[in-house]
Amino acid sequence: MAVSMLASALPLASARAEPRATEFTLANGLDVVVIPDHRAPVVTHMIWYKVGSADEPKGVSGIAHFLEHLMFKSTDKIAVGEFSKIISRLGGQDNAFTGQDVTSYHQRISKERLGTVMEMEADRMEHLRLTSEEVATERQVILEERRSRIDNNPTALLDEQMNATLYLSHPYGIPVIGWEHEMAKLSREDAMHFYKRYYAPNNAILVVAGDVTPQEVKRLAEETYGKVPANPSVDRRMRPEEPPHIASRRLELKDPRAGNASFHRYYVAPSYSTAKPGEAEALDLLMKILADGSTSRLYRKLVVEDKIAATTGGDYSGWGLDGGAVSLYAVAGGSNGLDKIEASVDGVLDDIRANGVTEVELARAKKSLLADYIYESDNQASLARRYGWGVAVGRSVADIEKWPQAIAKVTQDDIKHAADTYLDLRGSVTGYLVPEELEGEGKPIEQPVAHSLRETR
Amino acid sequence: MVLENLLRAKLGRASWAPLAAVVALFATSSSPANAMKIQTIKSPGGIEAWLVEEHAVPMMAMRFAFDGGSSQDPEGKEGLANFVTAMLDEGAGDLSAREFQERMEDLSMRMSYEEAKDAFYGNFETLTANRDEAAKLLKAALTKPHFEADSIERIRQQLIAGLLYAARDPDKVAQKEWYALAFKGHPYARPANGTEKSVGGITHDDLDGYRRRVFAKNTLKVVAVGDIDAAQFGRLLDEVFGDLPDKAQLTPVSKTTPVTGGKQEVIEMNVPQSVAVFGLGAMPRRDPEFIPAFVLNQILGGGGFASKLMEEVREKRGLAYSVYTYVYPYQHASIFSGGVATRNDAMGQSLDVIRDELKKMADQGPSQEDLDNAKNYLIGSYPLRFDTNAKIATQLLGLRMDGFGPEYVENRNAMIAAVTLDDMKRVAKNLLATQNLIVTIVGKPTLGAAAKKG
Numbered sequence: 001m002a003v004s005m006l007a008s009a010l011p012l013a014s015a016r017a018e019p020r021a022t023e024f025t026l027a028n029g030l031d032v033v034v035i036p037d038h039r040a041p042v043v044t045h046m047i048w049y050k051v052g053s054a055d056e057p058k059g060v061s062g063i064a065h066f067l068e069h070l071m072f073k074s075t076d077k078i079a080v081g082e083f084s085k086i087i088s089r090l091g092g093q094d095n096a097f098t099g100q101d102v103t104s105y106h107q108r109i110s111k112e113r114l115g116t117v118m119e120m121e122a123d124r125m126e127h128l129r130l131t132s133e134e135v136a137t138e139r140q141v142i143l144e145e146r147r148s149r150i151d152n153n154p155t156a157l158l159d160e161q162m163n164a165t166l167y168l169s170h171p172y173g174i175p176v177i178g179w180e181h182e183m184a185k186l187s188r189e190d191a192m193h194f195y196k197r198y199y200a201p202n203n204a205i206l207v208v209a210g211d212v213t214p215q216e217v218k219r220l221a222e223e224t225y226g227k228v229p230a231n232p233s234v235d236r237r238m239r240p241e242e243p244p245h246i247a248s249r250r251l252e253l254k255d256p257r258a259g260n261a262s263f264h265r266y267y268v269a270p271s272y273s274t275a276k277p278g279e280a281e282a283l284d285l286l287m288k289i290l291a292d293g294s295t296s297r298l299y300r301k302l303v304v305e306d307k308i309a310a311t312t313g314g315d316y317s318g319w320g321l322d323g324g325a326v327s328l329y330a331v332a333g334g335s336n337g338l339d340k341i342e343a344s345v346d347g348v349l350d351d352i353r354a355n356g357v358t359e360v361e362l363a364r365a366k367k368s369l370l371a372d373y374i375y376e377s378d379n380q381a382s383l384a385r386r387y388g389w390g391v392a393v394g395r396s397v398a399d400i401e402k403w404p405q406a407i408a409k410v411t412q413d414d415i416k417h418a419a420d421t422y423l424d425l426r427g428s429v430t431g432y433l434v435p436e437e438l439e440g441e442g443k444p445i446e447q448p449v450a451h452s453l454r455e456t457r
Numbered sequence: 458m459v460l461e462n463l464l465r466a467k468l469g470r471a472s473w474a475p476l477a478a479v480v481a482l483f484a485t486s487s488s489p490a491n492a493m494k495i496q497t498i499k500s501p502g503g504i505e506a507w508l509v510e511e512h513a514v515p516m517m518a519m520r521f522a523f524d525g526g527s528s529q530d531p532e533g534k535e536g537l538a539n540f541v542t543a544m545l546d547e548g549a550g551d552l553s554a555r556e557f558q559e560r561m562e563d564l565s566m567r568m569s570y571e572e573a574k575d576a577f578y579g580n581f582e583t584l585t586a587n588r589d590e591a592a593k594l595l596k597a598a599l600t601k602p603h604f605e606a607d608s609i610e611r612i613r614q615q616l617i618a619g620l621l622y623a624a625r626d627p628d629k630v631a632q633k634e635w636y637a638l639a640f641k642g643h644p645y646a647r648p649a650n651g652t653e654k655s656v657g658g659i660t661h662d663d664l665d666g667y668r669r670r671v672f673a674k675n676t677l678k679v680v681a682v683g684d685i686d687a688a689q690f691g692r693l694l695d696e697v698f699g700d701l702p703d704k705a706q707l708t709p710v711s712k713t714t715p716v717t718g719g720k721q722e723v724i725e726m727n728v729p730q731s732v733a734v735f736g737l738g739a740m741p742r743r744d745p746e747f748i749p750a751f752v753l754n755q756i757l758g759g760g761g762f763a764s765k766l767m768e769e770v771r772e773k774r775g776l777a778y779s780v781y782t783y784v785y786p787y788q789h790a791s792i793f794s795g796g797v798a799t800r801n802d803a804m805g806q807s808l809d810v811i812r813d814e815l816k817k818m819a820d821q822g823p824s825q826e827d828l829d830n831a832k833n834y835l836i837g838s839y840p841l842r843f844d845t846n847a848k849i850a851t852q853l854l855g856l857r858m859d860g861f862g863p864e865y866v867e868n869r870n871a872m873i874a875a876v877t878l879d880d881m882k883r884v885a886k887n888l889l890a891t892q893n894l895i896v897t898i899v900g901k902p903t904l905g906a907a908a909k910k911g
Binding site for chain 1 (some may be wrong): 511554774828
């Protein structure tokens with residue numbers, strides 16, 4: 001296994017003998033990636049469509065995600081709502097998700113059932129049926145989903161507002177789930193139009209990870225997906241481009257549910273798909289050093305030394321087709337003001353932009369990212385996701401598999417350059433989430449949940 | 458921020474709420490169809506453990522637990538066990554907090570802790586190349602943690618910020634209030650993360666006292682999966698745990714059951730969508746009726762899109778994104794519980810539908826087809842719980858915590874297969890006593906007549 005080579009090569013990943021994934025393309029244009037993993041007699045099957053919320057027509061926000069829900073209704077062969085029930089009766093689990101650039105459907109199941117699952121997935125690639133009544137009921141479900149994920153959560157509301165502000169023209173500013181008033185109008189026709197335009201084998205990637213060989217998968221894929229005709233007019237993705245960002249933006253959300261006040265900052269940045277070679281890797285390492293965990297620069301300065309924040313964090317999202325983003329946050333400790341927090345964060349950022357990071361920090365960050373990569377390789381579903389997402393946003397299997405070597409090559413200068421270029425306030429939005437006292441909120445609630453079942457993932 | 462990036466990155470179709478159901482599944486987990494071999498070993502120093510060797514990836518995952526958990530928090534010190542979970546990488550042995558955390562990164566090791574009501578859990582993962590050094594660090598964390606004043610204040614501030622945030626999260630408030638209502642007067646009723654006041658009062662001596670009382674060999678359960686053989690694992694066990702005291706000093710916790718007679722509480726919060734948690738008492742894990750109850754739960758609300766409640770509440774009526782149930786055996790009480798989130802003006806309707814479904818199931822039981830489908834899923838999906846080192850370790854530790862031997866894994870599917878329709882009808886009737894349903898609702902719900910009655 002390639003993974004064992006990586007581990008023994010730590011801290012610096014070295015070249016590897018062979019890729020672990022096999023890639024081929026069917027005659028109708030379907031890309032196929034197979035990742036053998038023979039530890040358990042199970043497979044993860046994923047179909048990825050190269051379409052997401054950023055491809056929605058203007059004013060029809062949420063349709064990509066709504067269609068993803070509606071794909072579980074019926075086809076000529078499968079009765080309404082039966083898709084998941086059939087998978088369940090076969091001892092499998094299924095689900096789907098929608099992003100800005102991708103939509104994915106996946107099942108985990110014993111390997112003997114792989115052919116059946118592929119047949120079912122190929123069937124709904126071509127033969128989806130929808131009634132207006134089904135659409136109306138499911139629309140209530142996505143509105144409830146929006147309430148659960150966004151409207152009931154002030155941090156999510158602020159995130160939505162900040163994204164909408166960060167992008168001046170590109171549809172990454174529109175929430176994946178959709179704006180509520182537009183979601184309420186989504187119709188059967190909207191869904192079918194989107195489906196016909198984007199769901200086709202020549203706009204999709206099949207990923208199978210697990211106890212299979214590439215030969216078996218190829219045979220099954222030809223018997224199932226191979227029969228779905230290509231759609232020659234499938235649209236290329238033409239999204240509006242961002243103009244230059246010349247002014248920093250700020251916003252504040254007051255919410256009685258906010259808890260401690262918190263500071264948030266987003267910057268536009270390139271992604272693995274758009275960056276110059278090595279730049280996205282440098283951003284990954286920069287954010288590891290700057291904002292990940294209790295050894296990070298932000299945590300050490302704001303939480304340990306200055307004692308003004310309760311916690312800090314941040315991340316680089318580098319998986320977008322048209323660009324990435326850097327995000328940072330700090331939760332105020334006690335009654336410390338957000339202006340003080342912001343000044344301290346900016347002090348840390350200015351220092352790293354001017355002076356870069358130390359050799360020790362960089363070595364540690366590399367080791368840490370490579371270890372994450374290996375631990376993640378223990379999980380077949382994570383592997384399938386790594387390849388599926390990468391290929392869906394235009395990376396090659398070779399790019400994906402050379403990531404450890406690319407990380408190893410990043411220098412201190414690269415990090416400093418990335419920090420100086422992209423931690424530029426002109427390309428940023430700063431958000432304050434501030435608690436607001438409200439009278440008559442009913443019974444005062446002072447304690448968190450006492451439930452003992454905790455999230456471990 | 459993780460949350461924000463998740464939101465930006467993707468939206469799934471299924472709910473995230475059945476987390477609890479996933480945990481419940483672990484509790485009755487079962488036998489993988491592959492050739493996984495569980496070795497029961499005893500270290501030279503006498504520590505018993507389970508091991509699955511898997512040399513494909515050069516890493517290992519170890520999971521361990523001590524009896525105790527948050528039910529050992531002294532009165533007025535609620536949140537103590539949770540506080541300890543956050544303090545064990547804050548300096549130990551001859552390493553300061555910063556040195557300890559940097560050393561963990563240098564070794565690429567993972568160490569984390571979490572407390573449940575009945576146990577204090579540890580997770581440890583290491584790459585094979587660094588195993589010995591990582592084990593030394595783990596040992597220091599368990600036997601020589603510093604609990605320095607500076608770290609205590611920092612973590613305290615984080616915990617209190619977390620409490621304030623959770624107090625505004627309708628899901629968390631509904632859960633917390635459910636336990637407070639169902640187990641009034643028992644340690645299970647108390648908030649595991651404490652209150653601002655209780656966390657505010659926790660001292661160095663509290664933290665150190667907790668680990669001295671709870672971390673002991675006689676209640677330790679350990680499993681490991683990965684690139685390590687029995688002899689190596691035996692040495693690692695003695696290295697890490699050998700210096701712990703032989704006996705824990707635990708405060709006895711009494712057996713209990715959720716209150717009966719039906720209760721309902723509304724906690725007002727200004728949110729567009731109300732969240733409800735419902736539940737009642739169930740049978741202990743070792744009761745012969747537990748397995749049928751587990752299958753029944755699968756049919757009712759544990760089976761995702763294949764479940765009755767999902768069908769009635771979400772698919773047919775569009776009343777919720779997520780509705781789920783689970784059956785969970787704590788050490789001192791068992792519960793059947795579930796939850797739903799619905800816009801305020803339709804919450805009453807959601808609860809009415811759920812009550813009706815529970816009643817219908819209690820009166821009639823499921824159909825043969827329902828039973829067959831549930832069994833097919835539970836039996837067929839069993840290997841999915843054993844496909845990573847980390848998952849296998851979690852499964853095996855769950856079995857040890859419930860007092861089962863490794864043979865359980867081989868026998869489990871036969872136990873599911875043996876459940877009959879008569880078993881289901883009997884268990885449904887006994888378990889789903891809807892007059893005893895305890896319901897907590899957070900939001901500004903409009904409640905129907907039936908839901909109001911409780």
